[in-house]
Amino acid sequence: MSNFTTLAERNRVFAEHEGHKALTSVMPRVPVLVITCLDPRTDPASFLGVDPGDAPIVRNAGGRVTEDVINDVAFIAHLAETLGASGLDGPSLEIAVVHHTQCGTGFLADLRFRADFAARTGLDEGALEAGAVIDPDVTVRIDVDRLIASPKLSSNVLISGHVYDLDTGLVTTVVEAARPVEQSEVAA
Numbered sequence: 001m002s003n004f005t006t007l008a009e010r011n012r013v014f015a016e017h018e019g020h021k022a023l024t025s026v027m028p029r030v031p032v033l034v035i036t037c038l039d040p041r042t043d044p045a046s047f048l049g050v051d052p053g054d055a056p057i058v059r060n061a062g063g064r065v066t067e068d069v070i071n072d073v074a075f076i077a078h079l080a081e082t083l084g085a086s087g088l089d090g091p092s093l094e095i096a097v098v099h100h101t102q103c104g105t106g107f108l109a110d111l112r113f114r115a116d117f118a119a120r121t122g123l124d125e126g127a128l129e130a131g132a133v134i135d136p137d138v139t140v141r142i143d144v145d146r147l148i149a150s151p152k153l154s155s156n157v158l159i160s161g162h163v164y165d166l167d168t169g170l171v172t173t174v175v176e177a178a179r180p181v182e183q184s185e186v187a188a
């Protein structure tokens with residue numbers, strides 16, 4: 001028996017209720033793309049009340065903005081712009097980076113844990129150390145800056161940064177929504 005059996009049984013119930021039939025558009029109802037951690041405690045469906053069809057979610061260890069994440073964000077932003085939901089007359093798609101307290105990536109700050117994981121995967125120890133979310137207020141600013149500086153993103157998007165506190169259940173905005181840097185501004 002697979003561990004997935006429990007979820008497959010829940011899927012049967014989900015399909016019977018036919019809620020999926022109302023989800024006809026790939027475009028989000030709430031024009032926000034959330035980047036957050038894959039931690040089971042940080043599901044945007046619970047702490048942000050994101051319902052099916054509301055918003056695209058990108059999750060990885062720590063909710064870090066890697067080049068792969070930037071590519072996914074650029075794709076969604078391009079799709080939104082092209083299909084018109086985030087066109088020049090509509091609300092801009094906002095990219096919200098949400099890091100959280102008590103993040104499991106904090107184990108990467110432990111020398112022994114990091115060295116063992118690097119040996120197992122071949123990943124660079126320095127990169128693993130940089131990927132740890134020890135202080136979410138600090139790392140979320142780093143990741144918002146990465147997005148803002150990326151030439152891949154449309155200047156029509158907004159980018160914001162937030163921290164989710166597992167103790168209080170509250171999300172605090174630490175970087176107000178701003179547009180990415182126009183490459184012409186970088187060159188000037």
Ligand SMILES: [Zn+2]
Pocket residue numbers: 037038039061062063100102103104105
């Ligand atoms: Zn985490």
